[in-house]
Amino acid sequence: AREVYRLVSDETHAIVKEQYALLNDEILPLLAAEGIRFVKRAEWDAAQRDWISDFFFREVMPVITPIGLDPSHPFPRVLNKSLNFAVELEGRDAFGRSSGAAIVQAPRVLPRVIRLPRELGDAEYTFVFLSSILHEFVHELFSGMKVLGCYQFRVTRNSDLFVDEEEVKNLRAKIQGELPQRHFGDAVRLEVANSCSEAMTQFLLGQFNLTESDLFRVAGPVNLVRLMQVPDWVVRNDLKFPPFTPGTPKALQKCQSVFDSIRGGDILLHHPYQSFNPVIELLEQAATDPQVVAIKMTVYRTGTDSVLMQSLLRAAQNGKEVTVVVELMARFDEEANIGWATKLEEVGAHVVYGVVGYKTH
Numbered sequence: 045a046r047e048v049y050r051l052v053s054d055e056t057h058a059i060v061k062e063q064y065a066l067l068n069d070e071i072l073p074l075l076a077a078e079g080i081r082f083v084k085r086a087e088w089d090a091a092q093r094d095w096i097s098d099f100f101f102r103e104v105m106p107v108i109t110p111i112g113l114d115p116s117h118p119f120p121r122v123l124n125k126s127l128n129f130a131v132e133l134e135g136r137d138a139f140g141r142s143s144g145a146a147i148v149q150a151p152r153v154l155p156r157v158i159r160l161p162r163e164l165g166d167a168e169y170t171f172v173f174l175s176s177i178l179h180e181f182v183h184e185l186f187s188g189m190k191v192l193g194c195y196q197f198r199v200t201r202n203s204d205l206f207v208d209e210e211e212v213k214n215l216r217a218k219i220q221g222e223l224p225q226r227h228f229g230d231a232v233r234l235e236v237a238n239s240c241s242e243a244m245t246q247f248l249l250g251q252f253n254l255t256e257s258d259l260f261r262v263a264g265p266v267n268l269v270r271l272m273q274v275p276d277w278v279v280r281n282d283l284k285f286p287p288f289t290p291g292t293p294k295a296l297q298k299c300q301s302v303f304d305s306i307r308g309g310d311i312l313l314h315h316p317y318q319s320f321n322p323v324i325e326l327l328e329q330a331a332t333d334p335q336v337v338a339i340k341m342t343v344y345r346t347g348t349d350s351v352l353m354q355s356l357l358r359a360a361q362n363g364k365e366v367t368v369v370v371e372l373m374a375r376f377d378e379e380a381n382i383g384w385a386t387k388l389e390e391v392g393a394h395v396v397y398g399v400v401g402y403k404t405h
Contacts, residue, residue, distance in 0.1 A: 053257050064263045079168040080278055083160075085176050092164050096172060099158065100181045104174075107151050110185045112143035119251045120147055124201040124229070127156065127267060129178055130236075130244050132192040145247070148185065150174065156270035159277055169278055173265055195240035198266040199252055202229040234259050235266040290319040302326045303333070324351055331359035338365040345371075346380050353384045357391055366393040 072082060088096065110131070111120050122128055127150040133143055158177070160170040175196045183191045231252035236245055238261040249259060265271070275284060293313065299305040302325050313322060328351075330336045339359050346353055360366040370385045372378060385395045 050257070057260065060260050060262065063268070067264055067268065076167070078280070078283060080171075080274075080280075081165065081167040081169070082157075082171045082173065083165070085180050088172075092160060092170075092172075095160060095164055096158075096177055097181065100177050100184070104154060104177060105181075105184065107154065108148055108185070110146050110148045112146045114143045117143075120149065122147075122149070122199050125198055125267065126150070126152065127175070128197055128199075129175075129182065130195050130197055130240070130248060131182060131186070132194075132241065132244060133186060133189045134192055135189040143189075145244070146186065148178065148182065150178065155273070156265065156267065157274060171274065175265055193239075193241055193244065195237045195244055196266050197234065197236045197240070197248060199231045200233040200235075202232050232258065235262055236260070237266070238263050290315075290317060292319050292322065296322050302329055324355070327352060327355035327359070331355045331362060331364070336364060338367070340367045342369040343371065343381070343384070346384050348380055348383075350380075350384065353387075356393065357387060360388065360391040360393040367396070368393060369396045372397050 075081070083092065111117060112133075113119060129148040129150070131146045131148060133146055154174055156174045157171050158174065160172065162168065162170075164170065178196075179194050182194045183189075231254055234248060234252055234254050236248065236259065240261070245259065249255065293311055295305045295308065295311050296302065302322060305311060311322075313320075327339070330339055336359075339356065341356075343353070356366055356368060366388065368385070368388055370381050370388075372381060385397065388395050
């Protein structure tokens with residue numbers, strides 16, 4: 045198992061290295077050529093710096109709390125995959141305390157990418173990273189002290205729920221008890237900026253009980269997923285994949301009642317190439333159809349605003365016998381599933397909690 049783990053780790057390190065090389069050497073230059081720029085701190089002009097400074101004092105500084113590390117302030121509990129900054133310091137703070145290091149946790153409410161006003165950029169779309177802003181103004185958080193270095197980092201934790209469904213009598217209660225601890229499981233990976241000093245890197249590895257093989261030095265933001273919001277801000281359809289519209293079988297295209305269409309013959313829906321709407325329509329019609337007396341189904345993954353679950357709730361409220369097998373071990377959707385299951389029980393539906401063996405998405 046250790047040998048397999050080492051091979052997976054080597055492959056993962058290579059993939060991450062290639063990922064950032066693609067970002068820095070290909071994607072960002074190509075975007076810049078199309079008028080979509082991500083400006084680094086060294087590239088800010090006076091007007092941009094003034095706007096960014098105002099943004100920092102108005103939007104960022106009020107919601108962050110630096111934590112100086114000393115005997116009375118131990119290393120904080122760092123949330124899974126949250127953005128943090130390790131700061132190396134010199135001198136004494138306003139209270140006369142000496143601290144060689146501090147941790148600044150970036151609240152999740154702050155955007156990781158900020159768009160500058162059009163008049164401040166030489167491109168149609170100009171962005172700056174939150175990490176760049178914090179690096180530039182982090183000294184404002186430590187009055188009287190000298191900042192020697194500021195490095196972004198992110199820790200990934202083991203998010204498995206340690207539940208043995210065969211031994212637990214009340215699976216729902218056990219999972220609800222485990223969920224609050226999910227963000228504080230054992231660390232399995234540490235990502236740091238490639239500029240991070242060796243001393244700070246070793247310090248962080250020690251805090252999370254990790255080794256060099258668990259360390260990823262990255263040349264850019266530690267969470268590239270947060271860049272996914274950028275395409276929504278850029279109105280350039282010529283640079284995006286054309287939207288895909290799933291089709292609807294001919295038997296359902298002009299029908300008013302899904303039941304009438306089914307009576308005419310079987311209908312196969314091939315997701316995601318064909319729309320899921322007929323399934324939703326079937327449940328919505330069943331919830332109000334006087335000839336429907338019972339609905340039985342299995343629910344695997346739901347969302348917090350699930351139309352499907354709303355239809356099941358309405359059916360139960362209308363006096364129909366609703367029986368739902370709810371998958372409680374749907375990874376990262378456990379909380380949503382438990383919430384819907386509770387609502388179903390409150391309106392009289394029969395809910396069976398279980399772990400579904402074979403799943404069809």
